[in-house]
Amino acid sequence: MRQHLHRLTVDTRGKGLTPITRPIVDWVEQSGVDVGLLTLWCRHTSCSLTVQENADPTVRHDIGRFFERLVPEERGRYVHDYEGPDDMPAHLRTMLTDTSMSIPVTEGRPVLGTWQGLYLFEHRAAPHRREIVLHLLGES
Amino acid sequence: MRQHLHRLTVDTRGKGLTPITRPIVDWVEQSGVDVGLLTLWCRHTSCSLTVQENADPTVRHDIGRFFERLVPEERGRYVHDYEGPDDMPAHLRTMLTDTSMSIPVTEGRPVLGTWQGLYLFEHRAAPHRREIVLHLLGES
Amino acid sequence: MRQHLHRLTVDTRGKGLTPITRPIVDWVEQSGVDVGLLTLWCRHTSCSLTVQENADPTVRHDIGRFFERLVPEERGRYVHDYEGPDDMPAHLRTMLTDTSMSIPVTEGRPVLGTWQGLYLFEHRAAPHRREIVLHLLGES
Numbered sequence: 001m002r003q004h005l006h007r008l009t010v011d012t013r014g015k016g017l018t019p020i021t022r023p024i025v026d027w028v029e030q031s032g033v034d035v036g037l038l039t040l041w042c043r044h045t046s047c048s049l050t051v052q053e054n055a056d057p058t059v060r061h062d063i064g065r066f067f068e069r070l071v072p073e074e075r076g077r078y079v080h081d082y083e084g085p086d087d088m089p090a091h092l093r094t095m096l097t098d099t100s101m102s103i104p105v106t107e108g109r110p111v112l113g114t115w116q117g118l119y120l121f122e123h124r125a126a127p128h129r130r131e132i133v134l135h136l137l138g139e140s
Numbered sequence: 141m142r143q144h145l146h147r148l149t150v151d152t153r154g155k156g157l158t159p160i161t162r163p164i165v166d167w168v169e170q171s172g173v174d175v176g177l178l179t180l181w182c183r184h185t186s187c188s189l190t191v192q193e194n195a196d197p198t199v200r201h202d203i204g205r206f207f208e209r210l211v212p213e214e215r216g217r218y219v220h221d222y223e224g225p226d227d228m229p230a231h232l233r234t235m236l237t238d239t240s241m242s243i244p245v246t247e248g249r250p251v252l253g254t255w256q257g258l259y260l261f262e263h264r265a266a267p268h269r270r271e272i273v274l275h276l277l278g279e280s
Numbered sequence: 281m282r283q284h285l286h287r288l289t290v291d292t293r294g295k296g297l298t299p300i301t302r303p304i305v306d307w308v309e310q311s312g313v314d315v316g317l318l319t320l321w322c323r324h325t326s327c328s329l330t331v332q333e334n335a336d337p338t339v340r341h342d343i344g345r346f347f348e349r350l351v352p353e354e355r356g357r358y359v360h361d362y363e364g365p366d367d368m369p370a371h372l373r374t375m376l377t378d379t380s381m382s383i384p385v386t387e388g389r390p391v392l393g394t395w396q397g398l399y400l401f402e403h404r405a406a407p408h409r410r411e412i413v414l415h416l417l418g419e420s
Contacts, residue, residue, distance in 0.1 A: 001141050001281050003315055003419070005386060035143055037179055037275055039317055039382045043393030045333045051239045053185045053231060058219040062228050063235070066211070071346070079338040088342050091333060095343070099331045099396075100382045102179045102240045104275035106145060111273045113183030116239075133391045135317055135384035137277070137417070139143070141281050175283055177319055177415055191379045193325045193371060198359040202368050203375070206351070242319045242380050244415035246285060251413045253323030256379075277417070279283070 004031045004136040011129050012122035015086075017052065017060045020132070021118045027134060029108055036105040036138015040118070043131045046090035047122045048097040054117030067093050067123075090123035097121055105138055144171045144276040151269050152262035155226075157192065157200045160272070161258045167274060169248055176245040176278015180258070183271045186230035187262045188237040194257030207233050207263075230263035237261055245278055284311045284416040291409050292402035295366075297332065297340045300412070301398045307414060309388055316385040316418015320398070323411045326370035327402045328377040334397030347373050347403075370403035377401055385418055 006027050012018050028038060042049050053059045071089045078088035101118075103110040112118070120130055146167050152158050168178060182189050193199045211229045218228035241258075243250040252258070260270055286307050292298050308318060322329050333339045351369045358368035381398075383390040392398070400410055 001143075003317075005315065005384060035145065037143075037177075037277060037317075039384060041383050041391055043391065043396065045331060045393070045395050050235050051185060052235065056220055056222075059228070059231060062218045062220050063232065066232050070210075070350075078342045080336055080342050082336075088339070091339060092343065092346050095330050095332065096236055096376055098239075099378075102242050102382050103181050104145060104179060104273050106273075111181055111183065113185070113271070115185050116183065131393070133384050133386075137317060175285065177283075177317075177417060190375050191325060192375065196360055196362075199368070199371060202358045202360050203372065206372050210350075236376055238379075242382050243321050244285060244319060244413050246413075251321055251323065253325070253411070255325050256323065 001137065001139055006134040008132045008134055009129060010120045010132065013127050014125050015122055016064055017119040017121055019117055020120050024118060024134065025109060028105060028110060028136060031136055032140045033105060033136055033138035034108050034140055036136055037102060038105050038110050039102045039135040040100065041133045042099050043133060045094055046124050047120060047130050048094045048099055049101050050097045050119050050121050051116050052119055053115050055115060086125045093123045141279055146274040148272045148274055149269060150260045150272065153267050154265050155262055156204055157259040157261055159257055160260050164258060164274065165249060168245060168250060168276060171276055172280045173245060173276055173278035174248050174280055176276055177242060178245050178250050179242045179275040180240060181273045182239050183273060185234055186264050187260060187270050188234045188239055189241050190237045190259050190261050191256050192259055193255050195255060226265045233263045281417065281419055286414040288412045288414055289409060290400045290412065293407050294405050295402055296344055297399040297401055299397055300400050304398060304414065305389060308385060308390060308416060311416055312420045313385060313416055313418035314388050314420055316416055317382060318385050318390050319382045319415040320380065321413045322379050323413060325374055326404050327400060327410050328374045328379055329381050330377045330399050330401045331396050332399055333395050335395060366405045373403045
């Protein structure tokens with residue numbers, strides 16, 4: 001049993017989902033691990049991880065609109081707004097989605113379903129450089 | 141340290157919570173692992189995992205009503221509706237709950253609290269056959 | 281590769297976030313593990329785990345207000361209310377946040393980002409004694 005670690009850097013373009021399946025699957029394949037456990041940790045409180053349908057781009061559009069409504073950016077609604085109207089909503093949207101995720105690996109790949117894609121969900125309006133730590137434990 | 145893998149199939153009856161604690165605890169017991177880490181991964185984007193009170197059926201009723209209100213199925217609200225009005229709400233309810241879950245194991249059992257039960261939360265109106273991958277790492 | 285287990289007891293003062301980063305980081309450091317995987321499991325269905333900004337106390341205030349609005353405690357809204365108006369909302373707020381969390385460990389510490397703090401999120405109005413199971417797998 002061996003451990004592998006990697007820091008994945010993701011440059012976002014402001015609010016929305018950035019696909020991260022490809023670099024993660026590639027890294028798992030390069031590790032040589034056949035059976036194991038992959039864990040992702042997002043090192044921020046204003047962006048998060050999520051699993052979503054990987055086929056239709058309108059899904060991502062609807063997700064954006066839904067979260068705008070669920071966690072509104074109304075002026076005066078939050079005390080914490082040092083960094084602008086998207087500051088506190090970004091923290092709340094992070095809480096409602098995922099910061100960590102663990103996925104079994106078999107035959108050298110995470111066991112994602114046919115329609116599952118991994119995404120970084122940016123909640124700030126401005127582009128950011130984000131960091132996800134990948135941990136893989138397993139046997140070759 | 142050894143790894144164990146299992147694919148658990150769950151047949152749902154449409155929207156709502158299906159208890160999965162029993163087959164999961166049984167599988168952990170049969171593995172012979174005394175101390176370890178159990179990870180569940182749900183291979184879909186329109187159903188999810190959750191932990192809930194295992195005693196009172198009215199809890200499940202209230203959960204259903206709450207999510208109907210939180211993520212409404214209003215016509216025209218979503219662009220992505222190929223598979224019907226429950227299509228996009230199913231993706232959103234999945235994002236708001238869990239796709240993966242990791243539970244320590246001691247004395248041959250997951251360390252669930254007295255009132256905790258594990259559930260598959262189906263978000264589609266029609267019955268579906270669902271798959272959860274179980275990964276167990278530990279020592280006998 | 282070795283496993284370490286610990287039961288962390290947290291006394292809450294009713295609704296709100298109790299910081300738990302310090303006792304968790306201390307325990308990881310004492311374990312002697314240099315590289316590994318830390319998993320937290322909250323053994324309840326009316327409180328949960330979350331990651332949040334660790335600097336500004338107004339963030340916690342805004343979180344409280346947001347969840348009061350998102351999951352209202354209106355009389356007559358829920359069938360399940362044996363333990364009072366905060367009973368069912370506590371279960372729902374638990375579902376919307378986290379019960380388990382897995383964090384890679386490097387250089388003897390969980391890889392939390394600069395602004396990330398770990399919290400127990402109490403959803404009941406009365407103070408409670410809560411239990412979190414910590415599982416650490418790794419190498420010294």
